[in-house]
Amino acid sequence: xxxxxxxxxxxxxxxxxxxxxxxxxxxxxxxxxxxxxxxxxxxxxxxxxxxxxxxxxxxxxxxxxxxxxxxxxxxxxxxxxxxxxxxxxxxxxxxxxxxxxxxxxxxxxxxxxxxxxxxxxxxxxxxxxxxxxxxxxxxxxxxxxxxxxxxxxxxxxxxxxxxxxxxxxxxxxxxxxxxxxxxxxxxxxxxxxxxxxxxxxxxxxxxxxxxxxxxxxxxxxxxxxxxxxxxxxxxxxxxxxxxxxxxxxxxxxxxxxxxxxxxxxxxxxxxxxxxxxxxxxxxxxxxxxxxxxxxxxxxxxxxxxxxxxxx
Ligand code: SF4
Ligand SMILES: [Zn+2]
Numbered sequence: 001x002x003x004x005x006x007x008x009x010x011x012x013x014x015x016x017x018x019x020x021x022x023x024x025x026x027x028x029x030x031x032x033x034x035x036x037x038x039x040x041x042x043x044x045x046x047x048x049x050x051x052x053x054x055x056x057x058x059x060x061x062x063x064x065x066x067x068x069x070x071x072x073x074x075x076x077x078x079x080x081x082x083x084x085x086x087x088x089x090x091x092x093x094x095x096x097x098x099x100x101x102x103x104x105x106x107x108x109x110x111x112x113x114x115x116x117x118x119x120x121x122x123x124x125x126x127x128x129x130x131x132x133x134x135x136x137x138x139x140x141x142x143x144x145x146x147x148x149x150x151x152x153x154x155x156x157x158x159x160x161x162x163x164x165x166x167x168x169x170x171x172x173x174x175x176x177x178x179x180x181x182x183x184x185x186x187x188x189x190x191x192x193x194x195x196x197x198x199x200x201x202x203x204x205x206x207x208x209x210x211x212x213x214x215x216x217x218x219x220x221x222x223x224x225x226x227x228x229x230x231x232x233x234x235x236x237x238x239x240x241x242x243x244x245x246x247x248x249x250x251x252x253x254x255x256x257x258x259x260x261x262x263x264x265x266x267x268x269x270x271x272x273x274x275x276x277x278x279x280x281x282x283x284x285x286x287x288x289x290x291x292x293x294x295x296x297x298x299x300x301x302x303x304x305x306x307x308x309x310x311x
Contacts (some may be wrong), residue, residue, distance in 0.1 A: 004164070004165060004167070005165070005167060007056040009236065010056045010058060010167065010235075010236050011056065013234070013235030013236040013238075013239055014063070014236075015234075015235055017065075017068075018064055018065050020065055020066065021049065022049055022050075022071060022072055022075045023075050023078050023079065023082075024079060024082060025046050025048055025049060025079040025080075025083045026047040026048070026065040026098070027047040028047065028083035028086070028087055029044075029045050030043065030044050030087050030090060031043055031045070032298060033092065033270075033298075034297065034298050034299075034300055035092075036188070036223050040298050041090070041091050041092050041123075042088065042090040042091065042092070043090055043092040043093070043094060044083070044088075044090040044093045044094070045093075045096060046080060046083040046087075046093065046094070046095055046096070047065070047096050047097075048079050048095060048096065048097040048098075048107070049066070049067065049071075049075075049079060050067060050071040050075075050076065050097050050106040051068070051069060051070050051071050051099075051106045052066035052067065052068065052098075052099065052106075053066070053098065053099030053100060053103070053106070053130075054103065054105075055167070055168060055169060057156075057166050057168045058165070058166050058167050058198055058236055058237070058240070059156075059166065059194065059198060059230050059231075059234070059237060061233050061234040062098035062099065063098070063234075064234075065098060066098050066099065070105040070106075070108070071107065071108060073108045073110055073111060074111065076107050076108065076111050076115060077114040077115055077118060080095070080115060080118045080119075081118055084118065089121075090122075091122060091123040091124065092123060092124045092126070093119055093122045093125050093126070093147075094125075094152075095115075095126070095127045096127070096128050097128065099130075100129045100130045100133050101127035101128060102127075102129050102133045102137055102138060102141075103130075104137075112140070112141050112144055113144055115144075116141070116144035116145050116146075119145060119147060120146050122146075122147045123147050124147050124148045124149075125145055125148070125150070126150040126151070127150075127152070128153070128154070129151050129152070129153060130153070130154070130168075131153050131155075131170050131174045131175045131177070131178035132169070132170060132178075134178050138151075138181075138182070138185065138187065139185045139187075142185065142186075142187055148188070149186075149187045149188070150187065150190065150223075151188075151189050151190075152189070152190045152191075152192060152226070153175065153178060153179070153189055153190070153191055153192070153222075154168065154191075155170075155175050155191040155193055155213060155217055156192065156193065156194045156213075157194055157200070157209055157210075157213050158209070158212060158216050159197070159199070159209045159212075159213075161199060162198065162199040162209075165198070165199050166197060166198070166199075175191075175216075175220060176220040176221075179221045179222060180221065183221050188223045189221065189222045189223065190222050190223060190224040190225065190226065191213075191214075191217035191222045191225045191226070192225075192226050192228055193213045193214055193225050193226065193227050193228065194210070194229075194230045195207075195210045195227055195228065195229050195230065195249045195253070195254055196230045196246070196247060196248060196249040197230050197246075198230070198237065198240045198245050199246075201247070202247075203250075203253050206247075206249065206253065206257075210227060210257050210261075211257065211260055211261060211264070214227070214266070215264065215266065218264075218266040218267055222267070223267055223268065224268035224269065224270060225267070225268075225269055225270070227254070227257060227258055227261060227271050229248070229249045229276075230248065230249070231248070231278060232248065248278070251279045251280040251289060254271065255289070258271040258293065262296070262300060262302055263302070269300070270297050271293050271296065271297060273290050273294055273297075276290050276293075282308060282309075282310035284308055284309070285308035285310060288306045288308075289306050292305075292306055
């Protein structure tokens, strides 16, 4: 596919959507995460069920567990309560909604106060949001929280050709402006960055642009970057793979880029290890490799490589 891929085409290729209950979170989990001050804290992540994101990024599969219609009022607080009642106490909570927290049709603004009340015991709250959905509602929500506040933003890649073709509808400037706005309101930010986004070719180009994107995110003022290996599974990505416009990263290229990003010493780097076996062809070392990456996420130091016959 040589031209811009339209929303209509992206939707046409999709496999069916899951049936979701608006009153239950899609999923929730507890895990440790390294904090800005160097401590490791327990983090509860709640994957909220809500109205699908209006953007249609080429690589996105988050729509699979979303609703077609606006989220009913009261459903998000009910989901948060449901999850927190079943999770251990944790000082940090991530509310990830497969889209944008400040999209009023996804997270009704009338629910902000109730959400903040449910998080009154928490020290730090993180949500995700698109860089163009910036406005006074953000500091208004922050003022309701007793916790410090952080927003995770998908920057994905700053590659001049791939960035517009991802259909995320952002520019580098949109990202920097969003981070500046948040910083000016005492809100910290982190960036999601793709390794092997569609439209880049080869190990070297993919590594270089991932690292350039990490540098750009830190230059813009984020406090951490999460490197995410790009996955297929949403229909259009399989098509792009067939046509040579997407190649999945190998686990060793993910390890290398994570090490190089840590060596930059710009701030915390996290490596997404979800579904990692998809990027490995060796059953023998995958568990050990995953554990190494998880340990490096916590220590922010490079551990010795896993030795295996496949290396
Ligand atoms: S903005 Fe985020 S949730 Fe929305 S389509 Fe793009 S990647 Fe998916
Ligand atoms: Zn191996």
